[in-house]
Amino acid sequence: MRTVVGTLFLWLLIFSCKNEEIKVNYLQKEEVQLVQPRIMASSMVIDSFVTIKADRNIDGAEIFYSDDGSEPTRNSTQFIEKIKIKEPKELKFKAFHNNFKASETASIKLYKKGYSASDIKWFTNVHEKYKGVGSFTLINGKKASLEYNNPEWMGFDTIAKAIVKFHKKTHIKSIDIGYLNDPASWIFPPTEIEIIIKNVTVQHFNFRIEPLVEMTNRAMLTFNMPINQEVIALTITLKNVQEIPDWHDGKGNRAWLFMDEWIFN
């Protein structure tokens, strides 16, 4: 009897040890991905140079970056403290760690300062809550941040239409429209952009932007429109998403359109 009880006790102990290990089902570091580095630029519009800083986020993580459009790897240039950029380009950053999955790639596009417009007159109303810093917000040479509450954003829940004027006739190669992509906050890219230039004749330029088909990360994006024209004034009209698609919680509603800067190259 004593042997039976002893054996039973032993097996109970064994079982409890094993069971404890089965219970220890904790998440492993290798299953977890780093958040992409936070990139902070002194400006996104280059006058002479801009300074870029990036957060390392977590002990042991290293950031690598590329400036040729390629995906950063551990063989790319390592980011240390800060970098100075003088020429417009796109930089891509990625965080790596020996124990965690590498982050997604964070990118930032820097623009050369464009021609300064002298005036802007709005034909449609910006939303009361997201007025930017005034009617000149989109031509003041300042970019916003990823946060839609940043005062450099102008938010529209209708069509946005304005006329932009220059002091003198200026050759404009292209126009960059800076907008916010934040579908989780119901902020979508514009669907259509129309530019009207009145010289001797009236010229129309129409652009369509591919609609979003799935949820995407927040990003500050740019739509570049080549026009190659002598311009003294031009009218820009942007259409917001009139019906949010079915894959989104806000389906059927109008989406927001947020813009921070129009750059005339």
Next chain:
Amino acid sequence: MSISTNRRKFLKQSTCLSLGIMAYPTFVSAFRADNYDDLIIGHNSHQYKVNMKWGNLNPLKTPVQDCHEMVQDSKGRIVLLTNHTKNNVIIYDKSGKLLETWGTEYPGAHGLTLVKENNEDFLLITDYERHQIIKTTIDGKVIFELDYPAETGNYKNKEEYKPTETTVVENGDFYVADGYGNQYITHYNHKGEILNAFGGKGTEDGQFLNAHGICYDNRDAKNPSLLISEREMNILKRFSLDGKFIESIKVPGALICRPVIYKKEIYFAVLKSKESPNADSGFLLIMNENNEVVSCPGATAPTYKNNELKELYQTIRLFQYPHDVCIDEDENVYVAQWNSGQTYPIKLTRV
């Protein structure tokens, strides 16, 4: 990992080792523990291992939509509130085993508060779609339903009232935070009669833009007060029980949901980081008895410069949109998440 944890692990493994001589095959898996590289999140005194499998259920039988809030009842059970109307309330034991479910009539089930009266447990549920507060027994029988507080004059119609949270004080009085509506805090006695209302929408100290959570703070028994999280503004505000503003505690970058006090600490689910490329950028936040942030599981370590907390943000893609925390007597934390792909709560084991 702390020294005490290492010692506990060593002792357990020593016991297994001495027994393992006789039972080698059974223990092969036990010693694989040495190869584990468990994720440990949090800082300083509050660090945790993460169990993603806790409380996972068959979504065809017991589905969740948003997991909004959790409380632990007097029997030690974990009570989850979801806005899925097949089973608005899901009750687990601490191991994550399903015990029971109830509730099919709370489409906007959001706030969940445990009320103890004469050794009996009750629940206060806020439903922002029904624009009501509902008091139930712990097994789901309705005690009362409160409509929008028309007599305060703060609301033209029920649609302006979207309550998000309640809190109860010792004498049975309770307060309702209208975090998705007109932003008033309405004070009731235990019978549901209105005593006071304060706050309202605005940016003044005594007003709110997103009064999402409210909690009775009696850690200082001589000066009990109310803590109210103004989520969009990343601020925790303290008010007297009669609605006078006392102070603001800033938590830059953290969209804090309701404060949850356990012992001397305040715990928060942080819905998301203010500045983060991915929208699903939540984490947790823990304050000590001096209301200083001491740990941010899933985010940057809290650091103060000239008494100002530096901006906090998510560092690993672990939490999506944490919406509430529940702390058990072992100081483990259960995390309910909003808009996270109908996932069940996550359990954090303190190390």
